[in-house]
Amino acid sequence: MKGTKFLISFLILSISTQVVAQTNSAGISAKDALQRLVEGNLRFVQGKSIRPNQSVERVKEVSKKQNPFATIVGCSDSRVPNEIIFDQGLGDLFILRTAGQVSTYASWGSIEFSVAVLGVNLIVVLGHTSCGAVGAACKADDVPGHIIALTNSIKPAAEKVKHMEGDYLDNAVKANVAFQVVSLRKLDPILSKYYNKGQLQIVGAVYDLETGKVNYLSEEYISTITK
Template identity: 85%
Template sequence: MNSTKFLFCFFLCAFSAQISAQSNQTSVSAKDALQRLVEGNLRFVQGKSIRPNQSVERIKEVSKRQNPFATIVGCSDSRVPNEIVFDQGLGDLFILRTAGQVSTYASWGSIEFSVAVLGVNLIVVLGHTSCGAVGAACKADEVPGHIITLTNAIKPAAEKVKQMDGDFLDNAVKANVAFQVNSLRKLDPILSKYYNKGQLHIVGAVYDLETGKVNFLTEDYITSITK
C-alpha cells in the first residue's frame, strides 16, 4: 500500500471512529442552543457571568470527547472572545475565527465537521461593530498581501449598502454577516442539505464592542439584504 492510500485509509478510519463516538450523544436543539447563547450574553453584559464548565473536572470530561451545542463563525478580533461574550466554557462551542469571519475551504470543512460529525444544530455567524476587515473593504485603498482575499470577499456586501441611509460601516458589517449566513445556507453538499431539511439553523448576529451586547439579525433583514 502506497503512502497516499495509507493516509486515506487512516483518515477514513479516524473519521468513522469519531462518528461512532459521537452517535450516542444527545444533540441540543437549535432553539435551546440559541437560548443558551442569548442568556449567556445577557449575563456577560450585566456583569453576572458564571463561567460554566471551566473546572478541573470539566477538563477531564471533555478530554474523552466533545459535544459542543453550537458553532460560532466569528471574527479574529481580539476584542470578541466567543466563550467569554457568551459566558460558556470548555467543550461548549465549536469556533472558527478569521478576519471579517470570511470562510473558505478549510473553514467550510470545519463547519461541516461540526454539523455532520459532532451533531451541532445551530451555526451563528458573528460579526462585530467597527470591524477593520469590513472597513478596509468599504474603502478603495489597496491592501497588502493576502489581506486582499478578505476584502474581496466582503466587498459585495459593502457595495450592496453603499447608498443606504445610515453609517456605511455599520450597514456593511450587518450586510456582510447576512451575506455569509445566506452563503452557508446554500453550501453544498452538507450544510444546504441539513438546512433545507430543517435540521440545522444558521443565523447571524453582530457584537457591539461598546456594550458587549450580541444583537441577532432578523430573518426579514437577511432575506431583504441578500436579494
C-alpha cells in the first residue's frame, strides 16, 4: 500500500514538473532572456539602472511562485552581485555562486532544477577578471583545506592557456568559463538533452571588474579553446 502511494505521488510530481517547465518555457526564449541581460548590464554600465521588480508588491508576488528568466552560474566574489550588474530584481534570476563558478553535484542538481522544473531556457556561466580562484589555480603553490577542490577543477583550463600570448590570468579566466560551458552542455541526463534539442542555451561571459561590463564569449572561441 505504501509503495502504491509512493508511486502515485511520484507520478503526480513528475507530471506537475513537466507542466511547470512547459508553461514557463513558453514565457521567454533564450534569445529574449539574453537580450534582457545585455540591456540590463548596459543600463548598469551607463549608470542608468532602473532597479526593476524590487517593490513591496513584487515581494508579495514572488512569494507565491518563482519564474526566473535565466540561470546565472557565477563566482562568489563580492564585487559581482548578479542582480545589480544585470539590473534585475526579485524572482528574475536563478543564481548559483561558488568561487571560480566551479560546479559540483549540488550545483548541477540546482541548475537542472532551474531548467526542468522552473523552465529556464538560458544558462550563463559568468566569470570575472582578476578572479582569485583562477589565480590560485595558475600557481603551483599548495592551497589549504577544501580550496584545493576549486583549484583542481580550474587547473585544466589554466594549463591549456599557460603558453598563450597575453596576460596569463585573463586568458585562464576566459578558458575556465569556456570549459565550464562545454561541461554543462554535456551534463547528463537533463542539460545535455535540453541543449541538444535546442530547448536550452548555455553561454559564457566574463564580467570586467573595472568597467562593470559583461563580455560574452564567442562560439568560435569556446570551441577552439576546449579542443
